[in-house]
Amino acid sequence: MRTDFTLAQLADPEIDAANTILRTCVHCGFCTATCPTYVLLGDELDSPRGRIYMIKNLLESGQPATAKVVKHIDRCLSCLSCMTTCPASVDYMHLVDRARVRIEKTFARPWPERVLRALLAFVLPSPGMFRLALKAAALGRPFKGMLPGRLKGLVTMAPARVPAASAVDRPQVFEAEGKRLKRVALLTGCAQQVLRPSINEATVRLLTRRGCEVVVAEGAGCCGALVHHMGREDQARKQARANIEAWEKAGVEAVVINASGCGTTIKDYGWMLKHDPVWAERAARIAGLARDVSEIINELGVGELTEKGLPAVTYHSACSMQHGQGLSEEPKALLAAAGFEVREPAEGHLCCGSAGTYNMLQPELAGRLLERKVENLKRAGGAVIATGNIGCLEQIAGGLAGGTGENKGPPVVHTIELLDWATGGPKPEGIP
Amino acid sequence: MSETLKPETAEQVLDAVKWAAASESPLAVKGQGSKEGFGRAVEADCRLDLSGLTGIGCYEPNELFMTAGAATTLAEIEAALRQNNQQMAFEPADLGILLGGEGDAGTIGGAIACNLAGPRRIKVGAARDHFLGFNAVSGRGETFKSGGTVVKNVTGFDLSKLIAGSFGTLAVMTEVTFKVLPAPEKTRTVLVLGLSDQDAMKAMAKALGSSHEVSGAAHLPEAAAKGSKVSHVAGTGRSVTAFRVEGPGPSVEHRCRALTALLGGGASVEELHSENSALLWREICDVRLLDGDGGNGRQVWRLSVPPMNGAGVAEQLTAGTGASVFYDWGGGLIWLTMDATPDAGHETVRRAVEAAGGHATLVRAGADVRNRVPVFEPQTGALREITARIKEGFDPKGILNPGRMVEGV
């Protein structure tokens, strides 16, 4: 489409990149149909096409973002469903990222909002802080009635029981069983290891069983996605650089990620640091090594099956998995290869509402998406729900439990836990 | 009727209508007059006889359309099409005999003006769906055209739809263009015998909801079946539910087998081939199977309802009344015949149809009855206003077939 940037504006490489993206959009509107917020709200302002147009106007004007524009950009889940749909391959992801940075830099949010965002950006990326916060929340639960608005929601969302830290997540090297086929790094992540330590444990078991030497690298931590999606560019880059350095030192053939939200971000390190002369090349190299765990297992095969009579599984494809990384078939194929009957829910392309910190920042829309997702998942009828992203896993488990802590629906587990179980690992918690 | 004008060209039609508009002399528009008894009697002194506007103008088989003078007979058109293995897929019905006249009559303009369609309606649509464009003179005494010769055309309002089914009350068509399609290589009919009306609706829903491309689904209760000239149908002594399958030879055989398997379930199933099959569907299309109907003055209604409601509506109207029915369009079209009464039972009929969702047309009754009883579904409120305003816009002096559809319009 036509754009109106001045030459001076285009001299800024970020604007130039945004201009290139904007020019590919032909305004056909196909993206609206698969956008979760448009499906809910039916308003062009809350559709990808509307946001693209708003971003174009925002960047062209050179003015600070206004509250209205911020509202609609904030409502975007960055689920990237629109990118799967887009016939013209518009790079919406990098465009909306640019808008978020512009908003962060030019828009003064009201102070409770600012505090909440700062708190999330401080707590979530650090497993230690996060564990502490969850324990505090558990203690605070009886008093939640006294808490203000969204804080109350956060406390409700926190699990009643916080598992103990797993030994797996400390820096170390796990040897391959049998012949070593690959040396890989495992991103142990941030929130996941606190909420579900069993996922990393299962991943290490499965990878080593399939001939991988697994390195948990010293100095690697949160991938940076959480702050990146809040427009905190500098903090995200800092976290990225730390990881790049750690994995370079580890000398690995692949960086394995078992939370697809993180995978999408790490695969994009090259773009994130492309204007940094020192880091650009290094970032691109690490991004090129990043693999979702399902990709690696797909390459190596699931291995010998040890379990029979496995339950039917409803597979929930995380947005970051299917739209962010374009991995729709691999995880399902693996589950099927491991002996599970795989079922798919209706509206599988729609987000569950988790979307990083979205469920904390936009609880109303997230709640409506969750409700819709849970209905579709239940209707699919599997005895277990599997997914490849911790955010979805917690969100859906919460939705099935009706927020009471009592799990009424089928258990929700990580795909990798099921693959591990089918090939010699323990049965994941919650499966009858 | 004191006078008949018989124009031979479109220009003469224009002159005639201009004159009528200027002198406010209502015109009764007719082609061959085969459907004059359909609708209300026209309140006019002068007849505009279009039977001079005949002849196939342009027929290009590969372009799948034909342009013809409005009063070109269906017989002439069908003969030309046959030579190229083509047909008018909407199967215009020949209501001549039903309406007490001769068979084998009717013009293309008349078929379109009455929006007639035969059993294939369920698959390919009615006359309206095959009517691509026209030249006409409106009641204002102005020539206008709409549409074209191509099927895909959304340029401007689709006035063809307005004119189809308007019974000549808005404009006098002088030339029409319509879609033609390849005739099927082969036709066969699968008969299921002995179904109750209700079960027949279900069987037809099953067949029409299958992928077997059924191009006709009719149910003849025992009495209606008895009236058929096809001995396999008349001689069963049971009700007959008929399914028509058309297409290339191997496909027809395959689909007939598949339908038989789908519908069998214990019921007895037979097949009709070529001539018998064609005759049966002709009888259904032209409404020749009404029980006890020898032109004996019984009244005939045509009811259009959601298919699954067909049997229910018919049951209400026939139970203990001496009326009888047969069904076409998978149950969605009911032909109802009953002993003549001064009001044609219109309140009862319309109440039943309204409850089911649909509309009713009194197709045959004495002229006095048709003038007393609304022949077409009465309209109220906004619908009535729009109808009146359209008439006002196209024929402000009310000179074209006044009163044919609605009294005073």
Place this chain on the structure above:
Amino acid sequence: MKMPQPDAGVIARRAEIIEAMQAIVLGEGVITDEEELRVYDHDGLMAYKGLPLVVVLPETTGQVSAILEYCAANEVKIVPRGAGTGLSGGALPLADAITLGLGKFNKILEIDYDNRTVITQSGVTNLAITEAVEDEGFYYAPDPSSQIACSIGGNIAENSGGVHCLKYGLTTNNVLGIEMVLMSGKIVHFGGKHLDSGGYDLLGVATGSEGLLGVITEVTVRILQKPETARALLLGFPSNKSAGNCVAAIIGAGIIPGGMEMMDKPAIHATEDFVHAGYPLDVQALLIVELDGPEVEVDHLIERVDAIARQAGATHLSVSRSEEERQAFWSGRKNAFPAVGRLSPDYLCMDGTIPRRKLADVLQRIEELSQQYGLRIANVFHAGDGNLHPLILFDANEPGELEKAENFGADILRYCVEVGGVLTGEHGVGIEKRDLMGVMFTEDDMNHQQRLKCAFDPAHLLNPGKVYPTLHRCSELGRMFVHKGKLPFPDIPRF
């Protein structure tokens, strides 16, 4: 493009109008800020833009009725908008009109397999209808390329087609009923689950009326069972002419394929580069012919089409052997617009329909025009029904290129009409082809169409400035110039 002069009086009452709208539609459904209105300043056609007075997004038919009633009483114009995917600018806003968006009418209300109907709200997408019934093997036949996003209400407004309409009909042949709100605010129902109507075919005229007659809020469509199988042939030809002859020969042989699409060389190359569908690159024209039905029928017809294609001089023939391969054959065609969009930042998509036999002629003329205007062109074509989509490539950032592209497009459409075709086959007239209506219609033709409009919307408040270059006042259209007694009895044979 000249739009009607906005009514300053209405604009002056903006605050009052907003207040009235907010009383009808609560919350975010009334959009008034300029930067938000800007997002609604055009639809799928980017060439023309304009800010609406206000955007209103109602959620119920009752609200639509209340809005229209208010607007009729206060002489405020309405521009209805579905999903905003239209390619003729039918939903282009007006400065003195409310843009009435139906995005919130997104629920499917009833699925009735026995009667083979679906009732939905008008904002539901075309594809969503199929998705709702496909578990039972059913689908909704018309399939415009934008089916993933375009709304069924918009389909009715434009009488949309698609690749399968040659065999299965257009929107107008597949819609059974609608609920429509008239400009007066009155709610009417045309049609239903039954067939045909008991009076004038108002359902038929509402279809394709481009938002000029009423606002559609609910729709009843018929659904069909999917064919048992479908297979596609990919046929390459050394010239447009031989491909055109092949199309004519297939139809002439009495075969009506499920779909029959054609692409010219630039379109073949653009799509092959983009989706790698496996198209032959050494041909001038490509036909995709899809045959559907029972397997025996499809096999039988494929043999026949194959023979016809050889006869017509096809240099490349392949038949899909699996569902994946069939999809691959189509993937190029289905992505033709975006693929061509990659060659150039902007394109205009034309939509003329021509008699099939004129195909090679018209393509030749388009090629000449392309050279004359110095703009590249790629052609995709619903060959089976003669509906041509020339894509004119240009760069809107270059001053003067849009105007050049528009003139080029207009010349193509004029030629389409000249050879016996029409201006638009499925995209609608909208704003884009409005000023070309006179090429096809006389003043009397258009006046009769407008008299239909007068019956629905006598004050011309619904979507003015679209479809007709001049909208005459209804009082003017109603006037009749007859001189009583002066016309002699006509000189016509009489009895």
